[in-house]
Amino acid sequence: MKELHRMQRIVRRTLSLVVLLALMAGGQKAAADTAFGEARFTVGGRVGDGVSEYLVDVLQPAWERDRKLFLLNARGTFLEDKEQEASAGMIGRLLTPSGNQIFGVNFYFDTRWTESNNRFHQVGGGVEWFSRWVDMRANVYYPVTNDKEAHRFEDVVTTVSGRRTTTETITYVQLEEALPGFDAEIGVWLPYLSRYVPTALFVGYYDFRSDLDRDISGVRARLESRLHPNLTLDAEWFENDRLNRTDYFVGLRAQMPLDFWNGLRFDRDTERSRLRRFESRMTDMVYRDFRIRTMVSQPEAIDRQSTTEVRAAPRAPAPSPDRQPLRLPPPPPPPPTPVCQDYLIGYGDDGTPIFTTICE
Numbered sequence: 001m002k003e004l005h006r007m008q009r010i011v012r013r014t015l016s017l018v019v020l021l022a023l024m025a026g027g028q029k030a031a032a033d034t035a036f037g038e039a040r041f042t043v044g045g046r047v048g049d050g051v052s053e054y055l056v057d058v059l060q061p062a063w064e065r066d067r068k069l070f071l072l073n074a075r076g077t078f079l080e081d082k083e084q085e086a087s088a089g090m091i092g093r094l095l096t097p098s099g100n101q102i103f104g105v106n107f108y109f110d111t112r113w114t115e116s117n118n119r120f121h122q123v124g125g126g127v128e129w130f131s132r133w134v135d136m137r138a139n140v141y142y143p144v145t146n147d148k149e150a151h152r153f154e155d156v157v158t159t160v161s162g163r164r165t166t167t168e169t170i171t172y173v174q175l176e177e178a179l180p181g182f183d184a185e186i187g188v189w190l191p192y193l194s195r196y197v198p199t200a201l202f203v204g205y206y207d208f209r210s211d212l213d214r215d216i217s218g219v220r221a222r223l224e225s226r227l228h229p230n231l232t233l234d235a236e237w238f239e240n241d242r243l244n245r246t247d248y249f250v251g252l253r254a255q256m257p258l259d260f261w262n263g264l265r266f267d268r269d270t271e272r273s274r275l276r277r278f279e280s281r282m283t284d285m286v287y288r289d290f291r292i293r294t295m296v297s298q299p300e301a302i303d304r305q306s307t308t309e310v311r312a313a314p315r316a317p318a319p320s321p322d323r324q325p326l327r328l329p330p331p332p333p334p335p336p337t338p339v340c341q342d343y344l345i346g347y348g349d350d351g352t353p354i355f356t357t358i359c360e
Helices: 002-026 278-283
Strands: 037-047 052-065 068-079 084-095 101-113 119-131 134-143 148-161 164-178 181-189 199-208 216-228 231-238 248-259 294-296 300-310 340-347 353-359
Touching (some): 037 278, 084 278
Antiparallel strands (some): 052 068, 068 084, 119 134, 148 164, 199 216, 340 353
């Protein structure tokens, strides 16, 4: 029940943020319909090897002048377990005078609720560059929350030696930390598919540093295919599964123009909508790692307590009050010692006296 209430609070906060941005879009229609495109509402999901996650994203133009555009972004990410993410960011983009390049910067504040019932915060920033055929982006992530306790448990060991019993209780803790790091990628839009199904191939690198365990780093590759102006296919591969507990993801994202007064509208699958104007990419969704990367340490002993108990030696049983002890008769007295005396009884032929001994 407690987890259900927690999930409901997160959903309410995310929806409140979405409604707030929608109200900003509804202030005046021009705020939502810029020269570069409209506010966009995106929902999506992706699955991997035993892992799935879902997202809700709102990208709202807030200010426009000449070829410059300032946007606000809110996103909620929900995992299949007890983990959730919430992010809020600001994006600035510039379309070059030639109309074939876009430069962008972004700043974000992220919050993560982990499976260990901890909450972490981080700040992040990124740069991006779009052209008609090549895209590049890089992002950095810096946690602003210290390590927190993830798990605590005890191990009890009992040793018996003779009449001595020793009990030792060891307390262990595991710490959870948020990892600072960065990622970057470069991609190419395939020219032969650009007219029908715009498709790009990306290759990148990620690196996150840990003070409690091994660092997480590796190469990644990504496929992005815009099957329809409102539907994007994503497939991503990672060098190892330590980053996401899976080494691949496959998912779909549905993007819809957001106009508070007219509701959500789908682009029609026409030749004109299939070939989006390059400047409409000024309202593309930001691609960054919206998940705060965390690590749980190995168990570490923080306290030891020992107690010893010595058992007393066994005692002879006391006699029963109902039974008298067995009484034996005294032993007989020893016989009297005989008294012996020599008596002269005569003389031999040679005159030698002859004696005899008589004992009484």
